[in-house]
Amino acid sequence: MDTPESSLTSHPFFQGLTPRHLSIIGECASRVNFQAGQFLFREQEEAAQFYLINHGQVAVEIFRPRRGPITIQTLGEGQALGWLWFDKPYHWHYDARAVQLTRATALEVKSLMHICEQDHELGYALMKRYGHMLAVQFRVITLQMADMYG
Amino acid sequence: MPNPAADPLLPVPFRVSKVGRETADTFTLTLEGTAGDQGFLFAPGQFNMLYAFGIGESPISISGDPERPETLVHTVRAVGPVTKAICGLKKGEVLGVRGPFGAPWPVAAAAGQDVLVIAGGLGLAPLRPAVYHLLSRRRDYGNLELIYGARTPEDLLYYKELESWRGRFDFRVHVTVDAARGEWRGSVGVVPHLIAHARFDPVNTLAMVCGPGVMMRFTVQELLAHGLKTENIYLSMERNMKCGLGLCGHCQLGPFFVCKDGPVFPYDRIKDWFLTREV
Numbered sequence: 001m002d003t004p005e006s007s008l009t010s011h012p013f014f015q016g017l018t019p020r021h022l023s024i025i026g027e028c029a030s031r032v033n034f035q036a037g038q039f040l041f042r043e044q045e046e047a048a049q050f051y052l053i054n055h056g057q058v059a060v061e062i063f064r065p066r067r068g069p070i071t072i073q074t075l076g077e078g079q080a081l082g083w084l085w086f087d088k089p090y091h092w093h094y095d096a097r098a099v100q101l102t103r104a105t106a107l108e109v110k111s112l113m114h115i116c117e118q119d120h121e122l123g124y125a126l127m128k129r130y131g132h133m134l135a136v137q138f139r140v141i142t143l144q145m146a147d148m149y150g
Numbered sequence: 151m152p153n154p155a156a157d158p159l160l161p162v163p164f165r166v167s168k169v170g171r172e173t174a175d176t177f178t179l180t181l182e183g184t185a186g187d188q189g190f191l192f193a194p195g196q197f198n199m200l201y202a203f204g205i206g207e208s209p210i211s212i213s214g215d216p217e218r219p220e221t222l223v224h225t226v227r228a229v230g231p232v233t234k235a236i237c238g239l240k241k242g243e244v245l246g247v248r249g250p251f252g253a254p255w256p257v258a259a260a261a262g263q264d265v266l267v268i269a270g271g272l273g274l275a276p277l278r279p280a281v282y283h284l285l286s287r288r289r290d291y292g293n294l295e296l297i298y299g300a301r302t303p304e305d306l307l308y309y310k311e312l313e314s315w316r317g318r319f320d321f322r323v324h325v326t327v328d329a330a331r332g333e334w335r336g337s338v339g340v341v342p343h344l345i346a347h348a349r350f351d352p353v354n355t356l357a358m359v360c361g362p363g364v365m366m367r368f369t370v371q372e373l374l375a376h377g378l379k380t381e382n383i384y385l386s387m388e389r390n391m392k393c394g395l396g397l398c399g400h401c402q403l404g405p406f407f408v409c410k411d412g413p414v415f416p417y418d419r420i421k422d423w424f425l426t427r428e429v
Contacts, residue, residue, distance in 0.1 A: 057335075057337075059338065060338075067331075068331065068332075069331070070329055070330070070331050071329060071330045071331070071334065071338045072329055072338060073338050073339055074336075074337050074338040074339060076337075099335050100335070136343070139342075139343075139368070140339055140340050140343050143340040143342070143364065143365070143368060144328045144329070144339075144340060146364050147301070147328070148270065148271075148361075148362040148363075148364040148365045149270060149271035149299075149300055149301040149305065149328070149361075149362060149365075
């Protein structure tokens with residue numbers, strides 16, 4: 001059956017987690033769909049959810065007055081979106097918009113934080129994945145900033 | 151065709167038969183010999199010294215199909231006086247050609263393996279002849295994957311051809327840009343990050359990489375992290391090549407001359423120099 005928990009199991013971000021931990025995280029997960037062009041979130045909105053993309057593609061954008069949005073990254077199947085949710089002030093710094101029909105698993109950030117405080121073993125497992133995601137993002141952005149094709 | 155064995159320092163006149171604009175500052179020139187000879191034979195990855203008369207010479211990779219020697223194709227970015235003059239040539243005008251020079255891509259050694267063709271920016275130009283070769287002998291290879299990145303969608307070379315390649319069932323094409331505006335519906339990100347999306351058997355895969363130094367460095371790291379052997383990663387190095395014959399020393403890279411020993415090197419041969427700064 002296609003449940004939030006089953007989509008967690010199959011998502012690379014949670015690969016290796018124990019069934020007990022997956023079950024706990026599953027309680028704060030829900031399946032969400034976004035049509036092409038629909039925003040998942042916008043800059044300055046509260047980072048209430050953290051997304052695991054199951055299918056589709058999402059553009060992370062910065063809006064520039066009079067010049068419109070510029071896409072700085074795209075994320076697709078098997079990737080995680082929302083790497084600023086664990087940092088104060090828990091607001092999004094970018095816009096995220098579905099490039100095509102996108103199916104994702106949304107995780108409630110407040111519940112996740114609560115879970116991490118309650119269960120440090122699970123919290124550490126989650127933080128390892130979160131740290132890896134940050135490291136990957138850092139490498140990507142560093143290379144983009146280097147303007148290597150210039 | 152020019153014969154380096156006869157007089158490798160003597161430019162042979164070629165006439166421009168077609169000029170196509172690739173991006174704001176990059177042009178593809180199709181050249182034809184003026185002597186009515188049989189064509190220009192070269193191997194994928196080799197380069198020529200192109201001479202803009204009265205201005206100077208510049209090393210430019212050959213970007214055409216090695217199986218169509220009747221035309222000689224170069225893709226040139228206008229960045230200095232010589233390349234600006236070459237890009238400014240009109241149909242019917244003449245330039246000098248010396249070559250072909252250098253070690254080619256190991257297309258024969260890649261037979262029976264998966265092949266990753268990884269390009270950044272103008273780096274697709276020297277890899278395009280290898281792609282033509284691989285596709286013309288498609289049955290000799292396993293999975294073929296092209297990973298190509300540029301600064302923006304407007305900076306992508308061979309746009310129509312990329313679309314055509316992407317339409318094939320036997321060739322997977324991954325294209326990414328650093329940033330995009332408007333209607334771009336492709337990937338935004340960096341080339342090394344796309345390697346995880348390619349399908350290949352690491353122990354039986356040969357990678358051909360050409361692009362800016364930073365991109366190649368991080369691409370090599372990623373390929374090694376995915377299990378590729380150092381001897382199966384090939385890089386096309388760029389240096390200040392002048393004579394094309396390993397005589398003048400301008401293109402020295404450690405114990406090598408890029409014009410003669412390269413420009414294509416297996417990574418295990420140059421890794422000590424590749425990672426050494428200011429060499």
